[in-house]
Amino acid sequence: MKKITIVFAFLMMSAMTFAQGEAPLSKGGKQMNFGLGFGDGVPVYWGMDWAVHNDITVGGSASFNLDGFNYMAINGRGDYHWNRLIGIPSNWDFYAGANIGFKIAFDDAHTSGLDLKIHVGGRWFWSEKWGLNLEIGGGTGFGTSLGVTMKM
Numbered sequence: 388m389k390k391i392t393i394v395f396a397f398l399m400m401s402a403m404t405f406a407q408g409e410a411p412l413s414k415g416g417k418q419m420n421f422g423l424g425f426g427d428g429v430p431v432y433w434g435m436d437w438a439v440h441n442d443i444t445v446g447g448s449a450s451f452n453l454d455g456f457n458y459m460a461i462n463g464r465g466d467y468h469w470n471r472l473i474g475i476p477s478n479w480d481f482y483a484g485a486n487i488g489f490k491i492a493f494d495d496a497h498t499s500g501l502d503l504k505i506h507v508g509g510r511w512f513w514s515e516k517w518g519l520n521l522e523i524g525g526g527t528g529f530g531t532s533l534g535v536t537m538k539m
Contacts, residue, residue, distance in 0.1 A: 411512070412436070412480075420534055426530035428454035434447060434462075444466045445463070446464050457494040459491045460490040460502045462502055463488060478512045484505070486524070489501065509522075520536045
């Protein structure tokens, strides 16, 4: 059993070492994201991501609800991009991360306060600069978003 474990560990490390994936956004790069959310009304969002490592981005986002403009949220976020680890090409992007920020309510139906969310998402770039973005999350913010990403 011990030999099988050692062989399995060696194969996994080899696969990670020789994976052919490419970072969707290289260290020092940035991208802008914008689109619509679905969940608590119809939020519109805008955000920026900066690559601090080939696999890690940090950024910020802002969203507000088009359905009556009854709340707004401002968040910081961090994402880990799995491309190189799982070996997918750079025109695809698979990531997971977390948001932390503040939600400001403008009506009695919503509450102001801390806005926490975890999310998973993916992007498909149809060109060197433009891509589609789908993100699913949970927590105190809206659940699903669909939008466009522009590399800068």
